[in-house]
Amino acid sequence: MPSPTAPSASSPPATLDLTADVVTLTAAVCDLASVSHEEGPLADAVEAALRPLTHLTVTRHGNTVVARTDLGRAERVLLAGHLDTVPLTDPPNLPTTRRGEGAHEVLVGRGSVDMKGGVAVQLRLAHDLVEPNRDVTYVLYEAEEVDGEFNGLAHLAADDPAVLAADFAVLLEPTDGAVEGGCKGTLRVDVEVPGVAAHSARPWNGDNAIHGAAAVLGRLVAYDARTVHVDGLDYHEALQAVGITGGIAGNVIPDRCTVTVNYRYAPDKSPEQAAAHVVEVFDGFAVTVRDNAPGARPGLDRPAAQAFVEALGVPVGPKEGWTDVARFSALDVPAVNFGPGDPNLAHTDDEHCPVHQYVDAEAALRRWLA
Amino acid sequence: MPSPTAPSASSPPATLDLTADVVTLTAAVCDLASVSHEEGPLADAVEAALRPLTHLTVTRHGNTVVARTDLGRAERVLLAGHLDTVPLTDPPNLPTTRRGEGAHEVLVGRGSVDMKGGVAVQLRLAHDLVEPNRDVTYVLYEAEEVDGEFNGLAHLAADDPAVLAADFAVLLEPTDGAVEGGCKGTLRVDVEVPGVAAHSARPWNGDNAIHGAAAVLGRLVAYDARTVHVDGLDYHEALQAVGITGGIAGNVIPDRCTVTVNYRYAPDKSPEQAAAHVVEVFDGFAVTVRDNAPGARPGLDRPAAQAFVEALGVPVGPKEGWTDVARFSALDVPAVNFGPGDPNLAHTDDEHCPVHQYVDAEAALRRWLA
Numbered sequence: 001m002p003s004p005t006a007p008s009a010s011s012p013p014a015t016l017d018l019t020a021d022v023v024t025l026t027a028a029v030c031d032l033a034s035v036s037h038e039e040g041p042l043a044d045a046v047e048a049a050l051r052p053l054t055h056l057t058v059t060r061h062g063n064t065v066v067a068r069t070d071l072g073r074a075e076r077v078l079l080a081g082h083l084d085t086v087p088l089t090d091p092p093n094l095p096t097t098r099r100g101e102g103a104h105e106v107l108v109g110r111g112s113v114d115m116k117g118g119v120a121v122q123l124r125l126a127h128d129l130v131e132p133n134r135d136v137t138y139v140l141y142e143a144e145e146v147d148g149e150f151n152g153l154a155h156l157a158a159d160d161p162a163v164l165a166a167d168f169a170v171l172l173e174p175t176d177g178a179v180e181g182g183c184k185g186t187l188r189v190d191v192e193v194p195g196v197a198a199h200s201a202r203p204w205n206g207d208n209a210i211h212g213a214a215a216v217l218g219r220l221v222a223y224d225a226r227t228v229h230v231d232g233l234d235y236h237e238a239l240q241a242v243g244i245t246g247g248i249a250g251n252v253i254p255d256r257c258t259v260t261v262n263y264r265y266a267p268d269k270s271p272e273q274a275a276a277h278v279v280e281v282f283d284g285f286a287v288t289v290r291d292n293a294p295g296a297r298p299g300l301d302r303p304a305a306q307a308f309v310e311a312l313g314v315p316v317g318p319k320e321g322w323t324d325v326a327r328f329s330a331l332d333v334p335a336v337n338f339g340p341g342d343p344n345l346a347h348t349d350d351e352h353c354p355v356h357q358y359v360d361a362e363a364a365l366r367r368w369l370a
Numbered sequence: 371m372p373s374p375t376a377p378s379a380s381s382p383p384a385t386l387d388l389t390a391d392v393v394t395l396t397a398a399v400c401d402l403a404s405v406s407h408e409e410g411p412l413a414d415a416v417e418a419a420l421r422p423l424t425h426l427t428v429t430r431h432g433n434t435v436v437a438r439t440d441l442g443r444a445e446r447v448l449l450a451g452h453l454d455t456v457p458l459t460d461p462p463n464l465p466t467t468r469r470g471e472g473a474h475e476v477l478v479g480r481g482s483v484d485m486k487g488g489v490a491v492q493l494r495l496a497h498d499l500v501e502p503n504r505d506v507t508y509v510l511y512e513a514e515e516v517d518g519e520f521n522g523l524a525h526l527a528a529d530d531p532a533v534l535a536a537d538f539a540v541l542l543e544p545t546d547g548a549v550e551g552g553c554k555g556t557l558r559v560d561v562e563v564p565g566v567a568a569h570s571a572r573p574w575n576g577d578n579a580i581h582g583a584a585a586v587l588g589r590l591v592a593y594d595a596r597t598v599h600v601d602g603l604d605y606h607e608a609l610q611a612v613g614i615t616g617g618i619a620g621n622v623i624p625d626r627c628t629v630t631v632n633y634r635y636a637p638d639k640s641p642e643q644a645a646a647h648v649v650e651v652f653d654g655f656a657v658t659v660r661d662n663a664p665g666a667r668p669g670l671d672r673p674a675a676q677a678f679v680e681a682l683g684v685p686v687g688p689k690e691g692w693t694d695v696a697r698f699s700a701l702d703v704p705a706v707n708f709g710p711g712d713p714n715l716a717h718t719d720d721e722h723c724p725v726h727q728y729v730d731a732e733a734a735l736r737r738w739l740a
Contacts, residue, residue, distance in 0.1 A: 199691060201634050210613075217587060221584050241624070243620070247614060251632065262621065264571050
């Protein structure tokens with residue numbers, strides 16, 4: 001969907017001061033509201049702030065802005081974050097406010113967690129790190145909070161994958177300051193149980209598909225989900241029913257029952273391997289794949305990743321849910337999630353983040369790259 | 371819903387010749403189309419044909435017509451049939467036509483099976499049996515083919531149950547010429563399986579209600595349905611899932627799964643006993659009764675019923691589905707189904723009936739009552 005707010009070609013973009021402290025800059029980035037499909041003004045401001053920096057090459061792709069150093073370093077790393085947010089509350093939870101004092105001070109408002117802090121950290125690093133120890137690509141992209149067809153990172157991966165080439169990527173999604181590596185893949189299938197319809201007063205004339213589904217549920221209950229060690233992290237697989245439907249009327253023996261099953265699989269498996277496994281589990285039933293998104297290896301065995309973990313000195317765990325890191329993995333770029341903010345507060349009406357987390361995240365990445 | 375066709379107070383009713391042979395009369399009754407809620411003209415014609423018969427007392431209740439002898443016999447029996455039909459086909463399957471010859475001759479059109487033949491048989495008997503060997507109540511009622519709230523028999527049972535008092539009742543629904551005694555009761559319950567919602571990438575934070583439903587389905591599969599002998603007939607009970615729902619999204623562990631179960635129970639049980647049994651079967655789960663209609667005993671041990679079966683000399687079996695005979699049973703009137711027409715052709719586009727079945731049914735009932 002094109003943005004109803006066209007990029008402001010005629011009026012000058014808002015100004016972002018990249019020399020301000022990261023908390024001030026985060027507030028300024030939040031206050032340039034950028035609900036999905038309305039990222040134009042923020043993308044303009046980001047582009048305008050980065051263009052004058054001669055150590056960076058800046059390109060624009062829709063409302064996605066990419067900036068990169070080209071120092072010929074042995075390694076290239078990529079930092080990425082999305083510019084958009086979910087809609088504001090009513091009344092609007094913007095402009096941001098600050099609440100509390102000292103270690104308890106928080107920034108309150110839409111984007112303070114998901115993920116304008118990560119955007120501000122990137123902008124600070126992009127401004128200050130004129131000669132980073134690794135070449136860096138900064139990707140600030142549009143439309144992460146909506147259907148994947150609009151996703152700016154997906155568009156780049158499809159249209160110009162060379163822009164995303166790197167040895168390692170960090171997605172600055174909120175992780176409460178921990179490192180969450182890679183992600184599991186997710187496969188959704190429908191398992192069909194056939195039957196023969198009949199009047200429920202004379203069930204012996206039919207074959208009850210819901211009763212037949214007992215065997216499918218039995219296999220799910222008995223399933224022994226594996227824990228798989230990949231690149232230094234343990235991923236907990238899961239095979240779970242997420243839906244079941246059967247029956248057309250209160251007096252009819254149903255001739256069909258469908259169990260929808262979600263398989264979350266470790267990133268050592270391809271989508272094809274995952275699908276083959278599920279077909280095997282439900283041997284004897286018709287299995288239809290509804291969607292299948294690959295996982296992402298954390299790549300924590302790579303030098304750039306090891307240096308990242310060492311420099312940060314924060315807890316490292318697996319990412320159990322699916323995230324945009326999988327888009328990097330598909331390009332053979334291992335990736336982790338690391339960013340300020342408690343993910344449980346993302347999208348909430350009371351979105352807020354301790355300001356020290358912005359400072360800490362910037363400092364951690366600076367230790368790694370400076 | 372009141373009929374859009376008001377009873378024709380101003381124009382004279384159509385004429386039904388009760389001295390015509392039963393096949394001719396059936397065709398005439400069919401040709402007075404009477405889709406549910408539009409029974410007025412047919413009820414008018416029936417009333418007009420019966421009123422002049424001095425051996426009958428005729429009353430009218432909405433579009434339901436009741437006629438009765440009052441000879442002071444030791445027994446009273448009741449014959450009943452509904453006046454309405456399901457909608458006509460497009461183009462209309464009326465007026466009726468006759469097809470074939472001799473033993474293969476059939477009457478074709480809406481109502482030929484369900485159940486204008488049974489209405490015509492009653493009208494012939496009501497006309498001819500001036501001094502039947504048992505007192506007879508003839509009930510020709512409206513709105514059987516629609517929601518129970520409109521059912522003319524149910525209205526009589528609620529408003530004026532004395533009208534339906536009898537030692538035995540015959541419902542002239544199509545049974546292909548057999549006697550089907552009583553009917554099973556039908557109970558529908560929802561069995562709720564609780565769970566705890568979680569993201570499907572982290573199912574260990576939740577409790578999958580669909581997986582929990584495996585235990586419910588297991589009990590259904592293992593259930594040993596009884597065959598129960600009641601008043602000389604064997605009723606086959608059944609406990610069957612007729613619906614199952616669970617799941618709200620492809621990435622959420624469901625916190626609820628509902629299995630809808632239909633229990634068809636022999637008429638030796640009250641609705642309360644049936645409900646208690648199902649609650650016991652699903653001990654440990656919440657069971658909510660959605661509806662519960664009692665069955666009907668066939669009463670084939672009563673003298674009037676035994677005389678009926680002997681006089682007819684046709685096969686006698688249990689009625690497995692629920693029918694309006696249960697409304698008689700609720701008034702302590704045992705009842706059977708017996709009528710011309712193959713029930714599998716009821717409501718079909720090609721509704722038709724061998725004409726000899728009308729003749730045979732009239733002759734059989736005449737043997738019993740003359």
